[in-house]
Amino acid sequence: MFGNQFKLFKNSLEGSVSEIEDYISYYNNQRIKLNLNGMRPTEQRAHYYKSH
Template sequence: KGIRQSMSRKGNCLDNAIIENFFGIIKSELFYLKKYHDIDELKRDIKNYIEYYNNDRIKLNLKGMSPIKYRAHHIDN
């Protein structure tokens, strides 16, 4: 699929900052709030959360828009 591992210098975590932040958010807003009985239930909830995060969850640093709406707004302007 053409995916390559990011190889930054030792101690330089900037490559991972965005996804590490997302993992922290998903754990606090989803994972820690529910006890999962099987992996399929967790996978389903993660897929639903990612859909919610991208399309409906507003972020103040994106001018109160969801990521999808923010990108569309800047493409249109």
């Protein structure tokens, strides 16, 4: 009985971790920010380091 519950918890936890990692990747690399002149954070960093 507890083995099945552990498997469900493990699968749920792994799925949650995967979703969180995907969101962090999106947030850091893909989202477009108006405060960054419509650039993605990675584009803004590249632009900053290119000009400095």
